[in-house]
Amino acid sequence: MTRTMKITMKHWLLIPLLSLSLSGCAFNSIFINYPSQIAPVKAQLNTDTPMKGVQDVASNISGADGLLYAQEAGRVTQISGDFEASKTYYRAAVSAYLAFDDKATLSVTDLGATASSLLINDNVIPYRGPGYERVMLHQYQALNYLFTGDRDGALVEVRRSNQLQSSEQARYQKSQQSVQAMANGTIDAEVNKLGKAAGTVTSSFLNAYSYYTTGLLHEILGEPNDAFIDYRKAAQITPDNPYLQQDLVRLATQLSMPQQEEFERRWGKPKMQEQGEGQVIILLERGFVPEKKSITVPFTIHGNWQTASLASYTSNSRPIAKGNINGLGKTLIAAPIANIDALAITALKEDLPAALVRQAARIYAKSEMARRVESSSKKKHNQVDIASIAMQLFNIITEQADRRSWLTLPQQAQIARTYLKKGSYSLKLDNSPSQEIEVKSGRTTLVWVIDTGSRTRFYSIII
Numbered sequence: 001m002t003r004t005m006k007i008t009m010k011h012w013l014l015i016p017l018l019s020l021s022l023s024g025c026a027f028n029s030i031f032i033n034y035p036s037q038i039a040p041v042k043a044q045l046n047t048d049t050p051m052k053g054v055q056d057v058a059s060n061i062s063g064a065d066g067l068l069y070a071q072e073a074g075r076v077t078q079i080s081g082d083f084e085a086s087k088t089y090y091r092a093a094v095s096a097y098l099a100f101d102d103k104a105t106l107s108v109t110d111l112g113a114t115a116s117s118l119l120i121n122d123n124v125i126p127y128r129g130p131g132y133e134r135v136m137l138h139q140y141q142a143l144n145y146l147f148t149g150d151r152d153g154a155l156v157e158v159r160r161s162n163q164l165q166s167s168e169q170a171r172y173q174k175s176q177q178s179v180q181a182m183a184n185g186t187i188d189a190e191v192n193k194l195g196k197a198a199g200t201v202t203s204s205f206l207n208a209y210s211y212y213t214t215g216l217l218h219e220i221l222g223e224p225n226d227a228f229i230d231y232r233k234a235a236q237i238t239p240d241n242p243y244l245q246q247d248l249v250r251l252a253t254q255l256s257m258p259q260q261e262e263f264e265r266r267w268g269k270p271k272m273q274e275q276g277e278g279q280v281i282i283l284l285e286r287g288f289v290p291e292k293k294s295i296t297v298p299f300t301i302h303g304n305w306q307t308a309s310l311a312s313y314t315s316n317s318r319p320i321a322k323g324n325i326n327g328l329g330k331t332l333i334a335a336p337i338a339n340i341d342a343l344a345i346t347a348l349k350e351d352l353p354a355a356l357v358r359q360a361a362r363i364y365a366k367s368e369m370a371r372r373v374e375s376s377s378k379k380k381h382n383q384v385d386i387a388s389i390a391m392q393l394f395n396i397i398t399e400q401a402d403r404r405s406w407l408t409l410p411q412q413a414q415i416a417r418t419y420l421k422k423g424s425y426s427l428k429l430d431n432s433p434s435q436e437i438e439v440k441s442g443r444t445t446l447v448w449v450i451d452t453g454s455r456t457r458f459y460s461i462i463i
Helices: 005-030 036-046 054-058 066-080 083-102 131-147 151-176 185-198 208-220 222-238 240-253 260-269 340-381 386-398
Strands: 277-286 293-299 303-311 324-326 335-339 411-422 423-429 435-439 444-451 458-461
Touching: 036 054, 036 066, 054 066, 066 083, 066 131, 066 411, 131 151, 131 208, 131 240, 131 340, 131 444, 131 458, 151 277, 185 335, 185 340, 208 240, 208 277, 208 324, 208 335, 222 240, 222 260, 240 335, 240 411, 277 435, 303 340, 335 340, 340 411, 411 423, 423 444, 435 444, 435 458
Parallel strands: 277 444
Antiparallel strands: 277 411, 293 303, 324 423, 335 411, 423 435, 444 458
16 A cells, blocks of 8 residues: 555544544433343343343443433332432433523434544444433323422422423424425335324324323322323323223312313212222333334436435334223223323424434535545546545445433333222232232222333332
8 A cells, every 4th residue: 555545534534533522421322222222121120130231321421322322220229119310310311401491492403523433333323212202201200209308309399390391392393394305215215104003103302201290290299280180181192091081080070170060070979089999099110112214215316326324113012901900909901191102203204304304414524534545546546545435335234223212211101090998918920929018997098000011010109
């Protein structure tokens, strides 16, 4: 290799190497897709040692994807029952979101947000999760506070969760004003497919499970009017849930709401708590949200066909079973309140056109760089420079879809509610081992059931 060729190679390889250095701690997701990184952690949650490996996740919180790892660590410790540790990790995630808010607002399609993203892939851009993840972060933090006895802290998080459902939607709509339409049949077909997979969910920012949880906490912490408002919002999203319908009838009756007669015509008279009874409320979470897959999208640059890798979801038509709650004197069948997988799919559908714009600009930048390297080589040496080959290999290796998302969230949330005479009960979900719970007269027993596939965990608190 001549001295001139070495200089040429160093000159052109400097740019991608600099890009990698700028990516910092986001390096993991550039070459190793995120689902494969988190798979061992999810697998561990189906064992008797669910906390094993959480430190490996937590060690990445100081990196560019720290927000995502903080959410995962908070969720793992929460599923494991360590609510204090979960609070700490979730606080780190909240701080990361606030840091994004404090920065000058940049459009999701602003390719100057990180210089290296133009030459590598979207995994280099620091992770700022979709709106539904941020809403659920505060919902889960509220439950952490409740299960550790801090009612005031729970109410603070409840209000934040509610505020975010509207503010995150406003932020998304503003960002979309800068997204230019880009004709691409593959993307159009993918958006249509994702729309069908999401079913009746039309917005990722409106989460009936979050509204129901915040309404529930308002009610059991002595704010029935606020509870009624949140239950109504949840019912607008998931109108067919029978427990939610009964909650609305009951509260409308208790509060002498003008909607009482209408609700009774639609859903019947409310069942009210009798003397000596306590109520049992069950929040049931099942499975894990699906992971993103990679799809190849073709388009042309300078009349030449190019391909880009983008994230998508494969359809999953297998329904989730309703939970059969036994041991309460009668079988209680839980009813779905929200499909979290549909929220994730809808969030990706909302982002896909913008992602294509970013990816097209990135492929163009890479092809221009490779073309200039090759042109420079031919002019100086009349042969393909080693730097040109290296550049092409670099482009192939770094063509990776951004598959990051909060993967320890549940696939679906279900709810159930009933009144029982005071006493001890051996609660059981389907064929899981039983869990003892206590019911006290005039009190509420909240049971949080987390089913991760081959392990079911119960957490209960009397309020």
